[in-house]
Amino acid sequence: MMMRMNEEHRPCKEKKNGHLFKIGMFAQMNHMTVKTLRFYEEQGLLVPALVDSENGYRYYTMNQMAILHQITALKQAGLTLEDIRKLNAGMDQKVFLMRKKTEIMSKIAELTKQMAVIDSFIADSDISLAAPVLVRTIPAVTVASMQKRIESYDALFDLMPAMGAEMERLGCECALSEYCFTHYLEPGYKDEQILIETCEAVTEKKADSELIKFKELPEIQAACIFHKGSYNDFGRSYGAILKYIEDNDYEICGNIREKYIDGVWNKESEDEWLSEIQIPVRKKSETKYSI
DSSP states (O other): OOOOOOOOOBOGGGOOTTTEEEHHHHHHHTTOOHHHHHHHHHTTSSOOSEEOTTTOOEEEETHHHHHHHHHHHHHHTTOOHHHHHHHHTTOOHHHHHHHHHHHHHHHHHHHHHHHHHHHHHHHTTTSOOSSOOEEEEEOOEEEEEEEEEESSGGGGGGHHHHHHHHHHHTTOOBOSSOOEEEEEOSSSOOSSSEEEEEEEEBSSOOOOOSSOEEEEEOOEEEEEEEEESOGGGHHHHHHHHHHHHHHTTEEEOSOOEEEEEEOTTTOSSGGGOEEEEEEEEEEHHHHHHHO
16 A cells, blocks of 8 residues: 655654654665755655754654655656655555556557567568568558469469559549559469459449459558569568567468569569568457457
């Protein structure tokens, strides 16, 4: 239970030798300055047990050392003097400290995420990546989509001109910022007969055609990594992002997206191609608690 910090002054005549300490001695005993003790007095946190009405000398008792140590401990726990004053004024101690604990846990979670980003830089320092892995929210989006089973990954971009022509025929307007990506609709890796879905963000739905369908994709949380260079090197970036997911207690909860930013359509050199791998994830703990 919190000790009462703002005890009333008692008459100086009640002073008993051997039980009271002058402010200088009390400060020395507690390894702090007289200035700090006077500040605590001004703030109403630790009022001297006695004040001599004739000379103004301030005296403290041995019991007040416990109060002073309590103030120090609460400050070390991250509480401000205002927080301590509220507790001293009668605020529910348990409720207040539980709220403070929640705030600290939130800060720890944020710092843990920052450490994970730093670790990804350290671990992947020998890999030519445009950026480390980040977990971020991808907003809901309206897309024009086209599904196709292709012979190989090389055939993927042969589909784009036909999709673009059909979107133009339907009167589609691409959303800004541009968002074009490919889903892989079947589990596991295949090097032939690959079922894909290519999506392009649009400002509004149009009537479906034989080639293109329109739909709304919900907001997702995704682990994301940028990939600079040839698509043949995607394996290294996938290795980095999957390791991040495993090391940080995430699990995959949706279709992987490969977002194309720069490529053969606007860059002559493969070294300048830029893509982003987006993998929908959720914390494993969220799955456990939802069952």
